[in-house]
Amino acid sequence: MNRRKVLSWFGLGWLFSGVPTLLTACSNDQATTPSPSTTATTTSAPKSSFRAVGSVAQLEKDGQLKADGVLVIRDRNNPTTPLAFNSTCTHKGCTVDWKDGEFVCPCHGAVFAPDGSVRKKPAKEPLATYAVKVENGQVLIASK
Ligand code: FES
The missing domain is CATH 1.20.5 (Single alpha-helices involved in coiled-coils or other helix-helix interfaces)
Structure with missing residues (x-):
């Protein structure tokens, strides 16, 4: 071969x-x-679902609800409809607190208005919001 x-x-x-x-x-x-x-x-689009974050009675008592990175407050202009925000500061990710009618970040001093917009830097972006509804005395927020 x-x-x-x-x-x-x-x-x-x-x-x-x-x-x-x-x-x-x-x-x-x-x-x-x-x-x-x-x-x-x-391939249908995902449906948004709502989850409970606390009761309306608790919101009235404490002036806020905190649950799993969500902060719910009462809207001064429309007390029957709560407002829900992601409590993660848009600057570097610390958790903001609700104090004296505004969101305050303890890390670098950013301040957010009750609508989530920036009042004081270093944060530049507003807090993220959630759709909210009230059913049977419970505050429900949309899952994203
Ligand atoms: S993380 Fe909130 S101001 Fe920096």
Whole structure:
């Protein structure tokens, strides 16, 4: 057997050794690709849901509700509708407190107005807000 024949046999062997792998890969793609009808039913937009963060009675008593990074206060202009904010300061992530009618960050002194807008730097962005509703005496905020 000369050198050329040996090389051609190796080439054929290499080619055929990859055929099973290639066939397996193709069959796996077909098995995991969802059908168009399945895809259509799973691509709907997520619905927002609400979760309770406390009672209206507690909000009235304490003037605020704190739960899982959310701070709820009463809207002075519309006392029946609470306002909910993410209590994470937009400067560097400390937790703001509700004091004397404004949000105060204990870390670097940023102050936010009752609507979440910046009153005093170093924060530049307002506090993030949540949609709020009241049902059966409970304050509910939208999950994002
Ligand atoms: S983290 Fe709030 S002012 Fe810096």
